[in-house]
Amino acid sequence: MAFTFFFRDLPVLEYAVERTIALSMGRMRIKVWDAGCALGQEPYTLAILFAERLGATFNNLYLDATDYDSENNFGDVVKLATYKYEELQRIPVDIFKKYFDAQGNDLYQVTDRVRNRVFFQYHNLLSLKPHGSDYALVVCKNVLLHFQYAERIEVIKMYHQSLCPGGYLAMENTQKMPVEIEHLFEQVVPDAQLYRKK
Numbered sequence: 001m002a003f004t005f006f007f008r009d010l011p012v013l014e015y016a017v018e019r020t021i022a023l024s025m026g027r028m029r030i031k032v033w034d035a036g037c038a039l040g041q042e043p044y045t046l047a048i049l050f051a052e053r054l055g056a057t058f059n060n061l062y063l064d065a066t067d068y069d070s071e072n073n074f075g076d077v078v079k080l081a082t083y084k085y086e087e088l089q090r091i092p093v094d095i096f097k098k099y100f101d102a103q104g105n106d107l108y109q110v111t112d113r114v115r116n117r118v119f120f121q122y123h124n125l126l127s128l129k130p131h132g133s134d135y136a137l138v139v140c141k142n143v144l145l146h147f148q149y150a151e152r153i154e155v156i157k158m159y160h161q162s163l164c165p166g167g168y169l170a171m172e173n174t175q176k177m178p179v180e181i182e183h184l185f186e187q188v189v190p191d192a193q194l195y196r197k198k
């Protein structure tokens with residue numbers, strides 16, 4: 001089972017969302033790709049952060065959440081978006097009340113409004129086939145560490161190809177940009193692995 005949780009690494013996600021909204025001003029669509037989304041905790045966190053900031057234009061968000069899992073059940077879990085209460089305790093109470101509906105038996109479902117903006121698909125990053133194009137933000141956290149160094153380089157190049165001009169790539173803080181492809185991105189802030197496509 002993939003280790004992850006709601007509202008993980010919140011400051012970087014919040015900052016990435018704010019920069020992405022600024023980049024997407026005036027566009028009809030805000031396209032985001034969460035690569036290695038596990039059971040949905042990270043993409044729904046992102047979608048909630050967008051919902052909080054976008055208000056009426058939240059429906060402009062298209063958040064593709066992809067993962068590769070051997071048991072082939074991630075898609076069902078992400079689409080259902082129903083979680084046990086114990087998994088939701090890190091979420092601020094006001095956000096929890098606003099974005100989760102009680103289902104009984106200690107289970108809570110992400111509201112339809114948010115669920116409808118997240119699109120799960122199976123995708124193997126090592127296929128090196130971009131899942132889509134023109135993304136304003138790609139989030140790939142705690143995934144690349146599973147790959148060999150040369151594979152990481154190829155996967156990050158794929159993200160570069162998938163991003164729109166000036167689009168953002170967020171990785172976990174221990175994941176440095178390989179020197180071989182440093183020229184493709186600029187680091188946005190010194191203390192976070194948030195990069196902007198050059």
Ligand SMILES: C[S@@+](CC[C@H](N)C(=O)[O-])C[C@H]1O[C@@H](n2cnc3c(N)ncnc32)[C@H](O)[C@@H]1O
Nearest residue numbers: 002003004036038067068124125126141142143
């Ligand atoms: C530790 S979880 C990270 C979840 C979330 N991104 C986070 O940071 O909390 C790692 C995820 O990477 C996925 N993964 C590993 N190899 C992959 C591959 N080749 N293609 C797509 N996803 C992969 C795993 O299935 C798992 O869900």
